[in-house]
Amino acid sequence: MSSIPKELKYASTHEWVRNDGDGIYTVGISEHAQGLLGDMVFVELPEVGDVVAAGDDVAVAESVKAASDIYAPIAGEITAINEELEDSPETVNSDAFGDGWLFKIKAEDPSELESLLDAEGYQAVIDED
Amino acid sequence: MANRTPLYDAHVAAGAKLVDFHGWDLPLNYGSQIEEHNAVRQDSGVFDVSHMTIVDVSGADAKSFLRYLLANDIAKVTVPGKAQYTSMLNENGGVIDDLIVYYFSDESYRLVVNSATRERDLGWIEKNASQFDVTINERPEFAMVALQGPKAAEKIKLVLGEEAFAAIDGMKPFMSAQVGELFIATTGYTGEAGYEIVMPGEAASKFWDQLLNVGVQPCGLGARDTLRLEAGMNLYGQDMDEEVTPLESNMGWSVAFEPSERNFIGRNALEKQKAEGHNKIVGLVMRDKGVLRHGQKVVVDGGEGMITSGTFSPTLGFSIAMARVPATVGETAEVEMRKKFVTVSVVKPSFVRNGKSLV
Secondary structure (H helix, E strand, O other): OOOOOOOOEEOOOOEEEEEEEOOEEEEEEOHHHHHHHOOEEEEEOOOOOOEEOOOOEEEEEEEOOOEEEEEOOOOEEEEEEOOHHHHOOOHHHHOOOOOOOOEEEEEOOHHHHHHOEOHHHHHHHHHHO | OOEOOOOHHHHHHOOOEEEEEOOEEEEEEOOOHHHHHHHHHHOOEEEEOOOOEEEEEEOOOHHHHHHHHEOOOHHHOOOOOOEEEEEEEOOOOOEEEEEEEEEEEOOEEEEEEOOOOHHHHHHHHHHHHOOOOOEEEEOOOEEEEEEEOOOHHHHHHHHHOHHHHOOOOOOOOOOEEEEOOEEEEOOOOOOOOEEEEEEEHHHHHHHHHHHHHOOOEEEOHHHHHHHHHHOOOOOEOOOEOOOOOHHHHOOHHHOOOOOOOOOOOOHHHHHHHHHHOOOEEEEEEEOOOOOOOOOOEEEEOOEEEEEEEEEEEOOOOEEEEEEEEOOOOOOEEEEEEOOEEEEEEEEOOOOEEOOEEOO
16 A cells, blocks of 8 residues: 555645645655556656646656656646756655655645645545546 | 466565456566566566466377468478477468467477467467367466576576586577476567576476575566567567558568468468568657657658557667558658657667667
8 A cells, every 4th residue: 555645635636735835835746646657767847937727737757658647736836846857757756755746836826725635535536546 | 357377476475566467467567667677688587477378289280280370481490499489370461479389399389379369369270270180289287487687597597406407508599498397498578588487387486486586586567568679579469460460560580481382371461462562660769858659650751650569768768669650661750749749760670689779
C-alpha cells in the first residue's frame, strides 16, 4: 500500500498540494501515481510566471511506459519549478511527496483548496481504481 | 483468475508488481524496470518466461511437415541441438506467429511459440498436421526462464557446477543441449549473450532462487520490452500480426525462398509481394526530449507509416522506435507527437547489441 500523507490535499487526478504559507502551494504527483507510471524519463514543467486555471494541463510526466498530463489543482501563477527534475526525473519515483515536487503556485483564491480531497478522500479514489 | 507460473510465489516474495499478460500473472517489474534493464546490459538478469508455449513435434514426417508449415527452411539445420528463428504464415503470407524451432533429429523437433497466440497456433498446427505422420505434443508441465547478460555464463556456471557447465561451455549462439533435467539454449530476446532454460515446473523455483543467490537480477516484462526493442527484435501483436507479412516486418531474412521447389504456407503470397514491392520496418531515433510511442503517425518520403513499437532507451538515454513505412523512406521522418510534428532520424532497426550502441 502506498502512503498518503495526512497534511496534504489531493486532486482526483493524483496531484498533491502542500500549503507553504503566504498563499504559495507546492504541487507534485502522488506515490500511487508514480507507481502506476513507472520509471520516469522526462518531466516537462510549466514556465515560471505562467498564469493557470484549475484543471489546465500544465506539465507532462513521461515514463518508460506512458506520457501523463498533470493538471493544475488550483488557479494561480507559477512561482517556481523543480529544475532538478531536468537531470534527475527519477526523483519523482524515489521521493514523490518530497524532492520529487513539480512546481509551486501562488493561489488566486485559496478557498479553492477546500474543493480538493483530504487523505481519506484520496484513498477512496485509489480504492475505486 | 489468471494463470500462474511455477514461479508465482517467488515473484511475490521478491516484491514484484504483477500484471495480467494475455491471461498470465507476470511481473511487470520488481521496483525499477530501468535498473533491471541496466543489469542485463551490464551484468545479468533473469526473466520468468514460463508462459511461453512449448510444442514438441515428432514422427516420420516431422521434417516435411515443418518444411511446409514454416517460412524458414528447417532442412538448412543439420546439427542436433541447433535452433532456427522462423515464422508460421497464413495463406496470405500474414504472420500467425514467430517462433524458434530446435532440431534434434529429422523426426524430432521442439517449437517455442508465443503464449498470446497459443490457441490459434495450436489449432493451426493441428489442422495442417492432419495430412502428415506426426505427433504434436504440447508441454505445459515445463517452466522456462531466460538468463541474459554479459555475465550469464559466469552465473550459470556457479549454479550448475563445473562438471555440468562443461556441457554448455563455449556453446555458440542458437544452440541447445540437454543437461540433466535442464534444456539449455543459447537464445534470448535482449541482444545480449545468455540462455533460455526449460525445466520441469517443480524444479523452477529452486533454480530461480539459486540464480538470485549468485547475484542475478530478477527482471520483469517492462525491462524485457525495452531490451528487445533496443535489440531491434519484433513483438508479436505489435510489430507484426496476421495482417502483415514477414517481408513487411523486418523478418525477410527468416524466409527461405530457396530451394524454389519447397512449398510452404504463404509462399505464393510472399513471392507476389516481393515482386510488387512492399513496406518495410525501419528504426527511428529521436535525440530531443520526449518518447516515441506505438501508434504514432510517421510521414516519410513517398507516404505515411506508423510506429509499431516505441520507447525510451535506457542504454542510449533517448527515444527509439520501430516504424512500418513505405520503402521510399529517406534519412529522416516526421513523427506526429502530441499535436506537433518532430523530425527524427531513420536508421536500421537495431539499436544496441552486446551492451554497445549501434546508432
